[in-house]
Amino acid sequence: MTNQTARSSSRIERILAFMVAGVVGLSILAFLAIIIGTVAGAGANDGFSSGIWPVVFTLPYYGLPVGFLAIVTLMVMTGVRRSREARQNRR
Structure with a gap:
């Protein structure tokens, strides 16, 4: 039986x-806010161009790509860590 210790994430x-x-959760909430605001009539007479709405509209535009890049970075880091651990266990 091999002795494997659980390695915690960094x-x-x-x-x-x-x-x-x-970031992804906030972007999804922004999508929902836009949908609810549209149904509620906040977009009538250019209502989305004032107040907090411009920030709500741009949040998913930048948040989702940042979230995607963070997921890819996390996957690469986890793969590198696991390969190092496997290489050390072979010795």
């Missing part, structure tokens, strides 16, 4: 995971 990996959850 601080950077945890930060990236929470960043992905936060």
